Amino acid sequence: MTQTAERQMELTLPMLPDVEIAAAKAAGNLGRQLGMDSDAIDEMVHAIVEACINAREHSCCVDQRIYLRFRGTAGKDGRPRIEVWITDHGRGFDPAHARAHRAIAPGRPQKRGWGLQIMEAHMDEVEIDSTPSGTTIRMVKYGGGKS
DSSP states (O other): OOTTOEEEEEEEEEOOTTTHHHHHHHHHHHHHHHTOOHHHHHHHHHHHHHHHHHHHHHOOOSSOEEEEEEEEEEOTTSOEEEEEEEEEOSOOOOHHHHHHHHHSSTTSOOSSOOHHHHHHHHSSEEEEEEETTEEEEEEEEEOOSOO
16 A cells, blocks of 8 residues: 555444444455455454444444444555544443443453453554543554565
């Protein structure tokens, strides 16, 4: 990919079970087009799936939609870079409280509540902007060339 090439994509998805698969496929295709390596694509897709599931299960938004935007470019070092925004128009949440809630039950097996940790572990940058009128999660993933 050349330094000046940029690809953008926007999706509006209904909050239905398994809709995160459509978001994951779109992001994965963009990553492949940009020459992102498969490990980076897998990590990015996992984070996007988690963010979409969280929006669907926890946002309580009236319009029942998830708004996604992807922007793919080459970073200053020439590596592919994908920036992702996932937005809902729900009730919002306190990210610090969500992280603290996760830590409340150490030693007890907990199958749920790992979404934020997964996003942060798999992406190079994660920012959360949440208000009572909605949440936007901005994530960035850098990837090497195809492996």
